[in-house]
Amino acid sequence: MITLKRRKYGRRKVCRFCADSSLKIDYKEPRTLRYYTTERGKIIPRRISGCCAKHQRELTLAIKRARHIALLPFSAQGNN
Amino acid sequence: MRHYETIFIVHPELTEEDTAGVVEKFRGILEQGGGFLVKEDHWGRRRLAYTVKKQNKGYFVLFEYGAESSAVDEMERNFKIDEQVIRYLTVKLCDSFDLEAMSQARAEAEAAEAAKAAEAAKAAEAAEAAQATEESGAAKEQSEPEKPAQDNKPEADQD
Numbered sequence: 664m665i666t667l668k669r670r671k672y673g674r675r676k677v678c679r680f681c682a683d684s685s686l687k688i689d690y691k692e693p694r695t696l697r698y699y700t701t702e703r704g705k706i707i708p709r710r711i712s713g714c715c716a717k718h719q720r721e722l723t724l725a726i727k728r729a730r731h732i733a734l735l736p737f738s739a740q741g742n743n
Numbered sequence: 744m745r746h747y748e749t750i751f752i753v754h755p756e757l758t759e760e761d762t763a764g765v766v767e768k769f770r771g772i773l774e775q776g777g778g779f780l781v782k783e784d785h786w787g788r789r790r791l792a793y794t795v796k797k798q799n800k801g802y803f804v805l806f807e808y809g810a811e812s813s814a815v816d817e818m819e820r821n822f823k824i825d826e827q828v829i830r831y832l833t834v835k836l837c838d839s840f841d842l843e844a845m846s847q848a849r850a851e852a853e854a855a856e857a858a859k860a861a862e863a864a865k866a867a868e869a870a871e872a873a874q875a876t877e878e879s880g881a882a883k884e885q886s887e888p889e890k891p892a893q894d895n896k897p898e899a900d901q902d
Contacts, residue, residue, distance in 0.1 A: 690834075691750070691805075693792075728832060728834065730792070731830070731832055732750050732752070732830055732832045733752065733791035733792050733793060733795055733830060734792055735792050736792040736793050737792075737793060
């Protein structure tokens with residue numbers, strides 16, 4: 664039963680940045696930040712990315728900084 | 744003094760000398776205002792994620808330094824005036840700036856870079872020597888332990 668329930672709700676995601684302290688959130692590294700944006704360039708919400716609140720906040724700031732300095736797009740595909 | 748970091752994008756169509764001149768100019772402004780450069784990093788010409796001032800590419804330069812806010816203001820004012828700088832971003836890294844520790848860090852970084860260059864030269868020599876031995880068929884043992892190490896890396900990334 665328990666396994667069934669789990670399958671229904673899906674595995675609880677763990678924050679990657681909490682699990683691996685060697686991973687740093689840096690606005691100068693668009694590659695790691697890309698993982699947390701959609702193809703269109705939107706920031707992926709916490710409920711999907713599985714990040715903890717602290718790291719999601721840092722991520723959001725980093726992505727916004729990266730956007731300002733043109734390392735990440737504000738919006739992708741023909742709109743820019 | 745506070746610890747700052749500034750990235751600015753220089754116009755991509757400038758010649759190398761002109762780019763160096765622009766960077767030189769802003770380094771001068773910063774140091775005139777009492778700033779102390781810890782690191783200067785040239786990322787080179789990169790694609791921009793979107794068009795800025797009709798340019799799709801830009802020459803990225805990173806300054807890491809300690810300075811008073813007045814020096815930063817002065818530099819940003821000049822960024823706005825200078826048409827060769829298409830974007831800039833200043834981030835405060837820390838409220839305090841330890842001048843001694845940072846000057847030491849800079850000296851160490853410079854020493855490390857010199858050591859790296861020396862090592863690279865050595866490695867190149869070693870690689871040449873290794874190639875010579877590989878050709879004779881004695882390098883089998885060296886190539887085998889490298890493979891599992893490569894396999895481990897992607898797994899760690901997935902976690």
